[in-house]
Each structure stands twice: as structure tokens, then as C-alpha cells.
Amino acid sequence: MSNFIIKILLLFILGAINISSVKADMNDPLQSRINPGIVAKLFPLAESLGAPTGTPPYIPVYGTDDNVTIDETVLAKWRIEFLQVEAREPTDEETKAKIDSLKKSQFGFNTETGLKKEIGFLFSTYETTKAKGYSGDHFDIIVGLKADGRLAGSVIVELHEPMICPTCVPQTKLTALHETFIGANINRRVNLNSGTGGGRGYDGVTGATISATLTTNGIITAAKKILRQTGLGANEGPFYLDVDSFEEHSWPDLVNWKAVVGKTFTREEIRKELDPQNEDYLKNPEKKFTSIYTGLANPASVGKNIFGGKWYSYHVSQLATGDNLLVVLGSGLYSWKKNQYNRVTLVQKDKKWKFTQDEALKTTALRIKEKPNLSQIGLLRIPKEWGFNPLEKWELEFTVDEKLTKGIFSLSYDLPKQLITGDPVALEDAGLRPIKTAFLGLVRESKLNGWQSEWAQQDYSIIFLLFLLIILTLLLIFQKKLSANKKIHSYVRLGFLTIILTWMGWIAQAQLSIVNIISYAQALIQGKGFIQFLFEPLMCIIFVYTIVSLILLGRGVFCGWLCPFGALQEILFKFGRFVKLPQINIPYWLNERLWVLKYLILMLIASTIIIGHDSSYALIEIEPFKTAITSYFDRSLPYIIYAGILLIIALFTERFFCRFMCPLGAVLSFLGRFHIFDMIPRRPECGSPCHLCESSCPVQAIAPSGKINMNECFQCLDCEVEYYNDSRCPPLIFEKKSTLQALKNN
Numbered sequence: 200m201s202n203f204i205i206k207i208l209l210l211f212i213l214g215a216i217n218i219s220s221v222k223a224d225m226n227d228p229l230q231s232r233i234n235p236g237i238v239a240k241l242f243p244l245a246e247s248l249g250a251p252t253g254t255p256p257y258i259p260v261y262g263t264d265d266n267v268t269i270d271e272t273v274l275a276k277w278r279i280e281f282l283q284v285e286a287r288e289p290t291d292e293e294t295k296a297k298i299d300s301l302k303k304s305q306f307g308f309n310t311e312t313g314l315k316k317e318i319g320f321l322f323s324t325y326e327t328t329k330a331k332g333y334s335g336d337h338f339d340i341i342v343g344l345k346a347d348g349r350l351a352g353s354v355i356v357e358l359h360e361p362m363i364c365p366t367c368v369p370q371t372k373l374t375a376l377h378e379t380f381i382g383a384n385i386n387r388r389v390n391l392n393s394g395t396g397g398g399r400g401y402d403g404v405t406g407a408t409i410s411a412t413l414t415t416n417g418i419i420t421a422a423k424k425i426l427r428q429t430g431l432g433a434n435e436g437p438f439y440l441d442v443d444s445f446e447e448h449s450w451p452d453l454v455n456w457k458a459v460v461g462k463t464f465t466r467e468e469i470r471k472e473l474d475p476q477n478e479d480y481l482k483n484p485e486k487k488f489t490s491i492y493t494g495l496a497n498p499a500s501v502g503k504n505i506f507g508g509k510w511y512s513y514h515v516s517q518l519a520t521g522d523n524l525l526v527v528l529g530s531g532l533y534s535w536k537k538n539q540y541n542r543v544t545l546v547q548k549d550k551k552w553k554f555t556q557d558e559a560l561k562t563t564a565l566r567i568k569e570k571p572n573l574s575q576i577g578l579l580r581i582p583k584e585w586g587f588n589p590l591e592k593w594e595l596e597f598t599v600d601e602k603l604t605k606g607i608f609s610l611s612y613d614l615p616k617q618l619i620t621g622d623p624v625a626l627e628d629a630g631l632r633p634i635k636t637a638f639l640g641l642v643r644e645s646k647l648n649g650w651q652s653e654w655a656q657q658d659y660s661i662i663f664l665l666f667l668l669i670i671l672t673l674l675l676i677f678q679k680k681l682s683a684n685k686k687i688h689s690y691v692r693l694g695f696l697t698i699i700l701t702w703m704g705w706i707a708q709a710q711l712s713i714v715n716i717i718s719y720a721q722a723l724i725q726g727k728g729f730i731q732f733l734f735e736p737l738m739c740i741i742f743v744y745t746i747v748s749l750i751l752l753g754r755g756v757f758c759g760w761l762c763p764f765g766a767l768q769e770i771l772f773k774f775g776r777f778v779k780l781p782q783i784n785i786p787y788w789l790n791e792r793l794w795v796l797k798y799l800i801l802m803l804i805a806s807t808i809i810i811g812h813d814s815s816y817a818l819i820e821i822e823p824f825k826t827a828i829t830s831y832f833d834r835s836l837p838y839i840i841y842a843g844i845l846l847i848i849a850l851f852t853e854r855f856f857c858r859f860m861c862p863l864g865a866v867l868s869f870l871g872r873f874h875i876f877d878m879i880p881r882r883p884e885c886g887s888p889c890h891l892c893e894s895s896c897p898v899q900a901i902a903p904s905g906k907i908n909m910n911e912c913f914q915c916l917d918c919e920v921e922y923y924n925d926s927r928c929p930p931l932i933f934e935k936k937s938t939l940q941a942l943k944n945n
């Protein structure tokens with residue numbers, strides 16, 4: 200019966216592996232996969248699309264330019280009217296909609312006269328990078344790139360990822376993660392861990408982080424490729440001003456950090472500095488002449504803190520690509536804004552640029568925490584054409600031409616190194632960032648590629664996992680020594696399983712699942728490559744160790760020692776026994792028949808994958824690993840009830856799920872039947888007449904005949920503890936007595 204099931208199972212697994220690949224329509228031409236909904240989402244101001252061009256292909260988008268300067272007085276009037284009518288500030292969306300409509304009306308797009316402006320490009324990750332997901336299949340994500348090199352957004356058109364499904368991680372969470380990269384400057388290094396929002400967007404996709412990493416990487420890499428292809432890629436040096444990263448700072452933080460620099464001058468100080476002869480200034484010498492501060496405001500960590508998110512976006516939207524934004528804040532007797540800003544001069548090396556009204560932008564109120572009392576707020580655009588280098592030192596000179604004194608005073612600014620970004624290796628080499636190393640200083644992180652970085656980031660976890668595997672290998676090699684002492688054996692086993700459950704399962708999230716096995720098998724049979732799996736270092740190591748242990752010893756090494764859910768059940772059973780809950784012993788004949796159930800479940804999963812039925816996702820939920828281990832029971836009620844029932848059963852009977860229901864256990868015990876070594880020792884007396892080991896086996900893997908079914912053995916070594924116990928194992932007791940008798944007789 201069992202052999203028959205195994206043969207059928209083999210056919211099903213091979214079938215599932217070969218047939219499950221879905222024929223994608225991503226091979227259709229690019230233009231036929233981009234529908235109006237996608238265009239409207241990525242380019243709301245689009246008017247028409249061009250023909251696909253280039254290899255790989257991209258489609259130009261024509262329409263209203265986002266960078267069209269709007270009439271600010273119209274926007275201000277609208278805001279005041281809005282406040283009066285609605286008695287509240289307009290929301291971000293409402294302001295954006297208004298700005299969009301103003302831009303549209305001012306751009307003057309006219310399809311009849313053929314006035315067109317290229318505002319961006321549409322292309323797919325599929326043709327551009329041929330990127331693959333965790334499943335090893337290509338995915339088709341349509342990406343929008345604006346003409347200024349910033350990401351307009353992305354839309355998933357086709358994706359086949361095992362952990363992205365309505366009952367696993369919904370695709371909406373992946374989309375939400377991709378949206379955090381909208382606005383990212385593709386000309387520059389994009390930090391894949393943070394998105395443009397600066398937060399860890401990956402938190403929302405726990406359980407599918409590899410799919411999230413690979414798809415995000417695909418989007419950014421495709422955008423970089425198209426940017427180069429269109430000739431719009433900026434040829435900046437290795438370093439540039441970091442305008443995208445954001446960290447929250449109060450005003451004193453910004454001052455301490457020297458992101459804004461400033462001074463307060465009394466009348467006496469300014470007299471001494473500018474016109475030492477002028478005694479009139481001594482009338483009120485301690486009275487403030489001016490407090491004045493300046494800094495670059497286009498880096499989000501500065502401008503967004505000073506003006507708040509909404510108005511910061513508004514201010515930087517008025518800059519052309521390559522412009523910088525200067526903020527000047529003052530208070531006191533002196534007015535630096537007087538005479539249309541011509542009192543302010545920017546100085547860098549031997550160059551001087553005098554500001555005029557043309558560079559002045561409309562300002563908004565200060566919204567920074569611990570706001571200073573500075574009423575003269577100014578924003579000055581530094582045009583790209585001036586050739587100003589934000590990375591080099593500069594000075595802002597203020598001309599004073601008052602009744603009592605004349606002259607020039609200045610503020611010096613040296614960009615804090617935290618605001619410089621660029622190629623990570625170059626940044627470290629130049630001393631702008633500390634050199635980050637991994638694996639106890641052996642590897643320099645900045646020199647690693649995508650999957651290597653994952654290994655570096657998890658270096659301590661990898662080292663700890665390898666340590667655990669070495670310990671386990673030693674325990675298995677010296678199992679006779681371990682089994683010789685019942686107490687030591689039970690403490691070591693309980694301790695090890697506790698680490699597997701808490702650290703490997705709940706903390707490191709390294710629970711091998713049937714989903715992984717299906718993905719690995721598909722990659723192997725269909726030749727999809729294995730690079731994508733390297734993004735999960737712990738899983739890779741556990742998988743390789745499991746394969747080797749399967750070949751050598753069978754299923755028991757993984758199931759008995761390395762499965763977090765298996766460990767959870769065993770710990771619960773031990774707890775149940777400790778608090779004297781009744782233990783349910785299933786009769787051997789029934790136990791033997793129930794073993795078949797897990798193979799049937801595996802066949803059912805395989806058959807739904809073969810026919811491409813959606814129920815395969817639901818069937819995979821037979822594994823309660825996601826609920827009990829990776830999601831910490833934070834799921835909807837039916838999943839919690841199901842996992843809870845299995846764990847309650849585990850209190851009364853050892854590893855019910857493992858023995859009878861687990862599809863992963865079924866695969867492992869099927870593959871493990873071809874193992875090389877049988878390490879559990881037997882004696883001729885085992886089974887006849889002695890049944891001690893049989894009754895000690897918690898999972899009933901020992902038949903009444905004394906033979907161990909290695910497909911069901913979990914290598915727990917409980918039977919070996921009895922086997923080596925010369926006070927309990929009858930043949931050993933007899934041998935000991937005979938030896939004593941022989942000694943007596945001599």
C-alpha cells in the first residue's frame with residue numbers, strides 16, 4: 200500500500216514540477232500590455248504615447264510637464280478661498296490636484312497644433328532586465344520614469360511568486376512597498392532598504408521579503424538601464440548632494456549638525472566688525488542687530504524638517520533639475536531682503552553670484568520642531584547654470600548699508616558629510632562614511648553585490664546557524680555518548696529544540712516549508728537558476744544541510760532537530776507530560792495507516808499545482824508554519840484556530856501533525872528512504888522478546904517486530920537512551936549479571 204502511494208507520488212511530483220509553469224503573456228508586445236489605466240496611474244498628465252523605440256523597448260509619454268512653473272499667486276488665492284469655504288487647510292492630495300490642474304492649463308498642450316513634450320517613458324522589467332522572482336519565473340512590472348530621471352511608479356502586470364497570494368502576502372502589500380520608491384532619483388544610488396520615505400517598507404511584506412527585494416531591484420535596475428539608453432543619465436561624479444534621504448531633526452539639531460549655520464550680532468559687534476569708527480552704534484550696544492542663518496534646503500533632511508513635508512515638496516517642485524535651494528532666515532534691525540535681495544551674494548572659491556528678485560521663491564512658514572524666532576524667511580534658487588558646487592565650501596555675504604554703518608559680513612558653510620552621498624566604495628575611501636565590514640571584518644560590505652550583501656547583513660545569524668549545525672553534527676556523531684546519560688540527553692535535546700523554535704523560527708524566520716521545496720525543485724527541473732534563492736542565506740544553508748543529512752541518515756535530522764514547528768510540538772508534548780496531562784497512544788495498526796495521510800495531502804497539493812488551480816495556495820495552508828512561526832499568530836481567526844487545534848493535540852500526543860499531516864515531512868521521508876547509514880543500533884532481542892525501545896519511541900516509529908521505520912524516525916535518540924541503559928535494557932541487564940556472576944565464580 201505504502202509503496203503504491205510512493206510511486207503515484209513520484210509521478211505527481213514530477214508532473215507538478217514540469218507542468219506548473221504558467222505560459223505568460225508577457226511575451227506579447229510591450230504596447231499591448233500597457234493599458235490606459237496604467238498610463239493614467241503612472242502619468243496622470245499624459246496626453247499621448249509614442250511608438251515603442253530602442254532595444255530593450257520603451258515607450259515615450261507626451262503630455263504636460265510636471266516641472267511647468269505655476270502662477271503662485273493663483274495657488275495662494277485658491278488656498279485662501281479654500282480656507283474660507285472649508286474652514287481647514289487643503290490636504291496634500293487636494294493641493295496636488297490643484298497644482299496639476301494649474302500646470303495643465305498653463306502648459307498649453309494642443310494636440311491639434313502638435314505641441315508635445317516628452318514627460319517620461321514606460322517600459323517593462325521583463326524586456327529590460329529579464330529579472331526573475333523567487334519562483335525563478337520572470338515577472339512583468341510596467342515602470343514609469345519621468346524625463347528628469349525620477350521614478351513615476353510601477354504597476355505589476357504579471358507575477359508568479361509562491362508567497363504572494365491572497366492568503367499569503369497579498370500583492371497590495373508588495374505594491375505599497377514599490378510605491379515608497381516613487382520619486383526616487385534613478386540617476387543616483389537608490390537605497391533599496393528604505394524607499395524614498397526613509398522607512399523600512401519591507402516590514403509590510405514579512406514572509407515574502409525575497410520576492411519584495413527581487414521585484415524592487417528589478418524596477419530600479421530596469422529604470423537605470425532605460426535612463427542610460429535615453430541619454431538622460433546624468434554624468435555626475437562619484438559624490439553628490441543627498442537630497443532624498445530623510446531624517447527627522449529639530450532646529451537645534453540642524454544647527455548642531457551644521458546643516459544650517461548662523462550668528463547673532465549685537466550693535467556693538469557689528470560696529471566693530473564693519474565700521475569700528477562709528478561711535479553712534481554704542482547708544483544701545485547690547486541691542487540685537489541681526490540673527491541670521493543659512494543652509495541648503497533641497498536635501499530633504501533639511502528642507503522637509505524646516506517647512507514640513509507638504510510645503511517642502513511644493514518648494515522643490517519649483518526647482519529645475521540641477522538647481523539648488525538656499526534658505527536664509529533672519530530677525531532683528533537689519534533687513535537682508537531689502538532692495539530685491541541684492542544685498543546677498545553667494546561666494547565660492549573665486550566666483551561670486553549676486554541674487555536678485557528672479558531667484559527669490561515664495562516662502563511658507565517654519566514648521567520645524569523647537570522653531571526659532573526668525574521672521575525674515577527667504578528661499579533663493581541657485582540656478583544650475585551658475586556652476587555652483589554644493590559639495591564645496593561657500594560663503595553668503597550680506598551687504599550692510601545702514602545709516603550708522605556700512606560693510607559686509609558673511610556666514611561660512613561647509614556641507615556636513617552626512618549630506619554627501621554617492622558610490623559607497625568611494626564614500627568609504629574618501630573617509631565620508633565609516634568602512635562597514637561583515638563576517639568579523641573579513642569582508643567589506645560596500646564591495647558586495649545583491650545577494651552577497653544579504654549574506655553580509657545576516658553575518659551574525661549565519662555564524663550562529665553554522666555553530667548550531669556543527670553542534671548538531673557532533674551530537675549525531677557522538678550520539679552514543681549523548682544517549683548514555685538520560686538526563687544530559689533530555690536537557691541537551693530540550694535546550695536545542697528551544698533554540699530552534701525561538702531563534703531559528705520566531706527570530707530568524709528560517710522555517711523551511713513545502714513552498715521552498717516546490718520552488719527549488721522547479722528551478723532544478725526547469726533550469727531557472729538558483730541565484731534568487733541565495734537572497735535567503737539561512738534557508739540556503741538549512742536546505743543544503745538537510746539534503747546532505749537526507750542522503751546520509753534520512754528525514755529524521757531535519758524533522759527531529761531543525762524544524763521550528765516540529766520543535767514547538769515536541770516542547771508542548773513534553774510540557775503536557777510534565778503537568779501530567781493524559782497521553783494518547785494511537786494503536787500501532789492505526790498509526791501505520793495514518794502515516795499514508797501525509798502522502799495523500801502532498802499528492803493533493805501536487806495535483807492542484809499540475810492543473811494550475813488556485814486552491815493550491817489554500818492547500819499549502821495545511822502547513823501551519825506561517826501562522827505559528829513566521830506570523831507569530833497574527834493572522835485571521837480561522838488560521839489561528841487551525842494552528843491552535845494542532846498545538847492542543849500536540850499536548851496529548853507527540854507530533855500528530857508531523858506524523859500524519861505534514862506535506863514537507865512527506866517529501867522528506869520519501870526522499871530519505873534512499874539514505875546510506877542507519878545509525879540507530881538494534882539487538883537481536885529488539886522486538887522479540889523485548890519491546891522496551893518500541894514503547895519508548897514517542898512517535899511510534901518502531902514496529903512491534905522491533906524494526907525501525909526510518910521514514911518515520913525523528914532521530915530523537917530516546918530509544919538509544921534505553922538501548923544503552925544497563926539497568927533497563929534486558930539484554931544488557933542479563934549481560935551485566937552474567938559478567939558479575941563470572942567474576943564471582945572466578
Ligand code: SF4
Nearest residue numbers: 758762765857861864
Ligand atoms: S514533519 Fe513537518 S512539521 Fe514535523 S518536523 Fe518535519 S517538516 Fe517539521
Ligand code: SF4
Nearest residue numbers: 896912913915916918
Ligand atoms: S525513539 Fe523512535 S524516533 Fe526516536 S530515534 Fe528511536 S526510533 Fe527514532
